[in-house]
Amino acid sequence: MTIKDYVVMEKAKLKTLVESMPVKPHLFIIQVNDDEASTTYVNGKLRDCAEVGVRADLMKLPITISQADLIKEIDKLNKNPDVHGLIVQMPLPKQIDEEAIKFAVNPLKDVDGFHPFSKMTACTPKGIVDYLTFEGITFQGKNAVVIGRSNIVGKPLAKLLTSKNANVTILHSKTKPEDMNFYLEHADIVCIAIGHKGFLTGEHLKKTAVVVDVGINRFEGKLYGDAEPNLNVALQTPVPGGVGLLTRLTLIKNLIEAYQHGI
Ligand code: NAP
16 A cells, blocks of 8 residues: 555544544644744644644744743643643754753653653654554564664664564664665665665665665755665655655654543
């Protein structure tokens, strides 16, 4: 099944679940930037919420806001029992430390899964593992290679794959090319999240490999992944229409989970 069809099916299930809830889960998004890509992501999240029937609000704050004032706003929402999920859209203006903001969100409401004590798993890794599981991919004893070690994708994805008993190797910008080739040749599952258009070619991959392309690279008005498209492998997630959709779907799942923790 394509990721698009999978997401439509999963959203329909979530909509039915939400219809049965007397009080609807409520997401609150804080945006502190005029960034075009962020606005597109925020609008996408608001549309998803409307589609599934959960409540969503957006608060836009001036880009000159101080870190202390932003934390005060977060704190009000942390304490508001009517708000079940809270997102602070990244990136943030230079005067604000993103890590401090991730720590400021109540872990019970942290639907992005960025806080170290969050009850929820980060959206992109969880979305990937849920989809691969739906596709019948198993993880136990598989060689999984994660290229990229960011706190929002690479590291939590490696952790999640480890919890599924995969043999996980994390590669990064300091990995020697010959070592990267070695690990790719032995990989059953390759997840790439580095932000380099077409970095992963099929050269060293097994035909039975599964390739998860997390990268989103804008080039001449179009979106490209970190892998070359149409590799000769068993399964490859496309860009666009791939991991981005899974991430958005998982945000709604995490919101419902946060709501259920709170009742
Ligand atoms: P990031 O914070 O930009 O970090 C990039 C990672 O890639 C770093 O760990 C870096 O290694 C590694 N890297 C860079 N160049 C490399 C190279 N030549 N070889 C091997 N590793 C290399 O990462 P991110 O925030 O996870 O984003 C990565 C990509 O995923 C971006 O395109 C982003 O837009 C996309 N993304 C997509 C979604 C989605 O829902 N589809 C969600 C989040 C991010 P070092 O640690 O050594 O610097």
